[in-house]
Amino acid sequence: MSGSLRQRSPGTWQLPVFEGVDEITGKKQYRSETFRGTKREAQKALNALVAEVDRGAVAPAAKTVGELLDAWLDHIEHLGRSPTTLHGYRRLIAQLPAGFRNQPLAKVTPKLVDDLYRHLGTVGRRRPATVLRFHALLRTAFGQAERWGWIERSPIDRATPPRVHRDEIRPPSVEAVLKVIDAAERSRSPENALVLRLLAATGCRRGEAVGFQWGDVDIDADPVTVTIRRAVVEVERELIVKPTKTHAVRTVGLDLDTAGLLRAHWKTAVEIGMLVGQPPTPEDFVFQRQPGSAEPMPSRPHQPGVAAPLPGERRQGETARPPPPPGVAPPRRR
Numbered sequence: 001m002s003g004s005l006r007q008r009s010p011g012t013w014q015l016p017v018f019e020g021v022d023e024i025t026g027k028k029q030y031r032s033e034t035f036r037g038t039k040r041e042a043q044k045a046l047n048a049l050v051a052e053v054d055r056g057a058v059a060p061a062a063k064t065v066g067e068l069l070d071a072w073l074d075h076i077e078h079l080g081r082s083p084t085t086l087h088g089y090r091r092l093i094a095q096l097p098a099g100f101r102n103q104p105l106a107k108v109t110p111k112l113v114d115d116l117y118r119h120l121g122t123v124g125r126r127r128p129a130t131v132l133r134f135h136a137l138l139r140t141a142f143g144q145a146e147r148w149g150w151i152e153r154s155p156i157d158r159a160t161p162p163r164v165h166r167d168e169i170r171p172p173s174v175e176a177v178l179k180v181i182d183a184a185e186r187s188r189s190p191e192n193a194l195v196l197r198l199l200a201a202t203g204c205r206r207g208e209a210v211g212f213q214w215g216d217v218d219i220d221a222d223p224v225t226v227t228i229r230r231a232v233v234e235v236e237r238e239l240i241v242k243p244t245k246t247h248a249v250r251t252v253g254l255d256l257d258t259a260g261l262l263r264a265h266w267k268t269a270v271e272i273g274m275l276v277g278q279p280p281t282p283e284d285f286v287f288q289r290q291p292g293s294a295e296p297m298p299s300r301p302h303q304p305g306v307a308a309p310l311p312g313e314r315r316q317g318e319t320a321r322p323p324p325p326p327g328v329a330p331p332r333r334r
Helices: 039-055 058-062 065-078 083-094 110-122 128-148 174-185 191-202 256-276
Strands: 006-009 012-021 028-036 225-228 231-235 238-242 250-253
Touching: 012 039, 028 039, 065 083, 065 128, 083 128, 083 231, 083 238, 110 128, 174 191, 191 225, 191 256
Parallel strands: none
Antiparallel strands: 006 012, 012 028, 225 250, 231 238
């Protein structure tokens, strides 16, 4: 490899070294460092830099923690990591101290990482469980750096994360669940009662429940079934429909009471659809942001959807239409 010596100002030298041609883009790559000292000292530093570049050890080791994290995020996004996971990682990275993000990878030691954890817990006042999330993120990113050959050994594996004492999970009683459902029925968004009922009956996540489409519901089955195949997540106030967290599709049978409520909800959807001239389709969401909307209800419970109007109730500018024939079943996917 070749390098050159450029004087930027008295006693300050720029040491650009040609690293080679990028294997993917074919573009020439250079590594440049700034050195302060005499010209003779700068020449020695340049010779050492050229020798290290020849050994292929400079470029990866000189990259900073921030550069690694950016490259790692791009890598896992390309591999299809979910938007919510990426959003969570970016939020954690943004909370890392700037001094740590600017550290060259070669200077990150287990002691420095332990000091970071202590700083997050004391100065940053993060709980041990939160610090453990930083540890998991850094362990994965530095593990990728090791596989890329950017570092010889990950310092995160030798760091000491805080211990987390997990509390016993106590599920709510049946009576408590029924009280919540009853309160939802009397709220400004009573459709949330059916969402909660489906959560209790199927064990699915709320994002999966609001991701139900009418094509996922088999009213004619015995028992009535719902197929869980997608989830609704919110990233920076944008609703995103994606596969389930485990990428698995599962069908669950419903109890009689929940099935009856879902049938009533379907009947209401049909009546509203007939009023506006747009009957429900298999791709319509069971729980919509607004009646007739193509968007699902938000997945976060503190942002309830707009309650559907009662059968026969008219919105402004709408004209009433005859009710649909009885016994209409939801459309099924073919």
